[in-house]
Amino acid sequence: MEILHLPPDLDMKLKEEGTTIKSTGEIRKISVLFVDIRNFPHLFQKHDPETVLAIMDLYFRVLSSIVKKYDGIIPRISGGSLMAVWGLPNQQKIDAYNAVRAGVEMRMEMYHLIPELVRVGTVPLEIGIGIGTGKAISGFVGPMDRREFALVGNCIIRGERLQSIAFDNRIFIDKMTAAEIKLVSYMMPLPKGINKYGLQNEMVYEVEGIYEFNRKFESMRKHPRFIVAKVVGVTKTSSKQRKAVLLKSVGEGGLGVEVHDRENFELQIGEKVMVDTAHVSLLGMKNVKGMVVRKE
Structure with missing residues (x-):
């Protein structure tokens, strides 16, 4: 018997919208965000297990609430990193905007966490964020008694690589994400000296600001x-x-x-x-x- 394992928030969305994910695979357009703590091993070296767990719990609760606020799902949390996706189960025109807006708010919340982190005796957390947009294959992999939900695509690889070179709470996005948000953001192309990271011949942009939509004003x-x-x-x-x-x-x-x-x-x-x-x-x-x- 085939047993499918889904991320809880995706499972909830599927039930709310009355739709399903094909187990045999299908192509979807998504925006994917990767965020990771810089100098993550430093936490283990400096603090006891209880303090490390308290810091990580606070960090992931904040990030998860932001992803939920902007209608994303979280397929994976590992170590100090989180992966969030927009475009599942159904694509929306504002998926890329929501992904970048969430990234900017994550940067803001790292500042808000400073007093709490000082209270437990650690330094402010520095993060790096990478966002990619494009086509990806969604489906399930693994043995029949534990078929895990999986996403495969170049945009996912780009997003993770961009996160790996982002530092000091910066947000790096790929060309397709930039095209989706160019009218509602302020961004700058990065110098092309990043070939050693496997991003040669690809334009990379840094997001500095994104337009806030406020119906009241x-x-x-x-x-x-x-x-x-x-x-x-x-x-x-x-x-x-x-x-x-x-x-x-x-x-x-x-x-x-x-x-x-x-x-x-x-x-x-x-x-x-x-x-x-x-x-x-x-x-x-x-x-x-x-x-x-x-x-x-």
Whole structure:
């Protein structure tokens, strides 16, 4: 008797939509995201098993909730890495957008985890994210009493390789993903000096920001609001005090930043600041001077 094993979230989607996955195999267009912790072995060397498990549990719960929020499924979690897929069981026009949007939010949540990680005595987690889009074969492999769900395709290989070269919470995407999101994102082509990673003759892009769709404000906007989620430096003009903050967004209303250490660095309305944006190509300038106009 053939026994099929499916990822729980895919199994749930199949039941909700009243459809099935062919066990003999079929071709589908998907977007696939790989995310992995950098210096993962360091956790084992520095912490006891209970602490390592607590950190990993927190990390994967956060990532899994983001994938679910953007309608993806998780076929695999292994070590410090997670694989997420969009386009199963049915393809949607916004699959690539959802995959990249999820990647940007993962980057944001790594910042939000800092206080909790400091509490348990570890350093902030650094991740790398790779996303590929294209055709893949879905089906089942293995012995009849345990047929495991499998996905095979070049886009999966590309996504995993891109993740392997991404660092410092960066998001690398392939050409097909870039084509799907070019009108709703800000991205830059990477130099072609990555041949040694097996990506020769393929264009690779880094995602810096992605357009946020907000029904409440959409009709009032003249320009898009980009979700960026990058750590930058903010300096108070008066005291010269400087802190690392999260640059959450860039839009017509200015820059949206988030400070997690408010006890030692509180920004007041009307206070003049300078934001170090040397690593934010979207703005096209090394420093941005401004004034705090709103707090949440």
